[in-house]
Amino acid sequence: MKTKILLFLVVFLPLLGCDRLSKEQAVYLLKGQEPLSYMGGLFSLTYHENTGAMLSLGATMPDELRFLIYTVLVGIALLAGLAYVFYKPLDKYSLLIGMLFLSGGFGNLYDRAFNDGRVVDFMLIEFGPLKTGVFNVADIAIMLGFFGFIFLSTRWGKALQSKGNG
Template identity: 35%
Template sequence: MKISRSLRMSLIFGLILLNVGCDQVSKSVARNHIDARERISVIGEYVVLMKTENKGAFLGFLSSMENPILKTIFLILLPIAVLFIILRMIIITTDLDKYMIFGLCCIIGGGIGNLYDRILYRSVTDFMHIDLGGIFKTGIFNMADVSVMLGTGLLILSFIKRKEVSLS
């Protein structure tokens, strides 16, 4: 089914804004209602809310970098450039499937959410932790991270579906 360019653009920007909005609202709640060192059990010790400020990237990567210019390049300027390239690709490439479009919008929205924090607060608020014993354990993360991971999963699904179509 073909949709108009304006409807397509509205859907793309709407999905991105939905991701950014969910991320920023959840971080605001965490900043305002979770105290430092507080642990709020959501599902036993399996899902816990605890607030931390991450001055780096994913799982604190680059947080100990001393050079402020390099830190700005790697944590702000480079991500902005990558997000613009991805957005441009979504807008220009009209034959992307729905999984690819939705996945890329989630990645862009999550990226913008964390960039917003880095620029405004000089750190990213993380507040969720999952520990399913020996089965699965995360670091402390936020909804922007969930958006990026969901988007990545949808990209993988899109590639698998394309591969299946090309094999048949």
């Protein structure tokens, strides 16, 4: 249980705090402004409010359905996920991945709950014809969790887990 509390304090809460602070700064500094471009256009700060999920998936759904799916159901899933990581025996790697997913999920859920169903996004990466969607710190945490999950599903990840439990 000590490891769970420690990871909650050093991963979950700081990521949630960074997400909140960065979004507040994006609203204050970027909303209504022209995008700020860095590194020859590779990285930009640009204000965007997303009513959908990743890459605006579901943004055109009726407001009530979007609220039900992206706020209510996602909120229930995140609370269940938080209970799961605290009560289920997990190795430290799976626990870390869970904390990454949950911190990002709760960061975006907070936006939806207190910003009329919209999530503040403000970062964009463009490399020639390749371009990400506009994203935020919560999205980075979710993607790190996703890639960590994929890694743990490989033979190298399984070997790391068995080595850590042995």
